[in-house]
Amino acid sequence: MDFALTEAQDDLAELARKILDDHVTNERLREVERGEDRFDRALWTQLATADVLSAGLPETVGGGGFGLLEQCSVLIELGRAVAPAPYLSSITTAASAIAQFGTDQQKRTWAAPAARGELVLTAALVEEHNPNPAVPSCRAERQDGAWVLSGSKTGVPAGTIADLVLVPAWTPDGPRVFLVGSGQLSPQRQRIVDSDSEARLDLDGVRVDDDHVLHDRSVLDWLLARATVGVCAHQVGVISRALELTSEYARERVQFGRPIGSFQAVAQRLADAFIDVEAARLTLWQAAWRLDEGLPCEAELATAKFWAADAGHRVAHTAVHVHGGVGIDLDHPLHRYFVAAKRNEFALGGAAVQLGRLGDALAG
DSSP: OOOOOHHHHHHHHHHHHHHHHHHOHHHHHHHHHHSSSSEEEEEEEEHTTTTTHTTSSSSSTTTSOOOOOHHHHHHHHHHHOOOOOOOIIIIIIIIIHHHOOOHHHHIIIIIIHTTTSSSSEOOOOOOOSSTTSSSSOOOOEEEEEEEEEEEEEEEETTTTTTTTTEEEEEEETEEEEEEEGGGGGOOOOEEOOOEEEEEEEEETEEEEEEGGGGGGHEEEHHHHHHHHEEEEEEHHHHHHHHHHHHHHHHHHHEEETTEGSSHHHHHHHHHHHHHHHHHHHHHHHHHHHHHHHTTHHEEEEEHHHHHHHHHHHHHHHHHHHHHHGGGOOOSHHHHHHHHHHHHHHHHHOOHHHHHHHEEEHHOO
8 A cells, every 4th residue: 555645635634733733722721621521612613614524524415525544634633632622423433424324314414514513423332341332232123113222322422512423223133323313312421531521321212213324234333443543543643742742851851961862761762652653653544544445454453453552552651751740740731642542542442452353353
């Protein structure tokens, strides 16, 4: 494969970085994090107005006609800024799924407004005590001409602010994905590591008609693959910027009359972190390219997520250790990169889970 980025990827990343550099300041993030949800609606509107949200969606929903690779470029920039914007859940996962598999009415009602930043969408892919999200334990049964859901979902990103949730559930014919409006749900807020909140959803008794179903049986696997690649892209941005901040600090911080970056132990940790970041970046683009091309990529997805988790863990800890006490000071920006890296590390399965999936893929 060709690892060179396209002109569209470069341009979109440059535009996103300019907006984020202007808007996502340390002071602005502190203000946002005082709220219940780590969501900056003003930033979301700016990204929508600049067509950053719509660029990676098909033209059929008012998008720019680009795809997953361009979305990954945006996610890297959002990770670099640890920006409070639900692009991964709303655009890369949910809106893209509706644009790909939805009816014309579903596209007009949900995907197109999401592309304009008018709605926030998400997907509920995680369940408690269920190690395999591809086989949801939530159920859907036919009753009186509609689908009735049962079970619960947990850890739903942007679940407390979303206007629509894509809910995978098991039916007698296999998994299907249901479109559930926020008016049918009473999300329970779950405060998580990076000052954001996710949602727990009790689905018992929720009724969904046939107009709110994505009937293609491959939707769930498609969602999981896209969400996994998206987490990896965001993590590459997070740890790239964390390493940059740490390298700058090591050049400026003087101890015993020398910059601490000149000490062998510090230099070695920074060198190891550089290798980790590049490995995460390489495996991300390999998995994203194969997925975008419609090629088999189960092993590549597991490999990319393993590096996002394992390398993310090491780089985040290196950043804090080299910064010393400054690294855990809530007035300093670095702590956000640590907690963002930890969130990405475990999203959709940590390193051990990915090794298990990789082993299954190789054995298969």
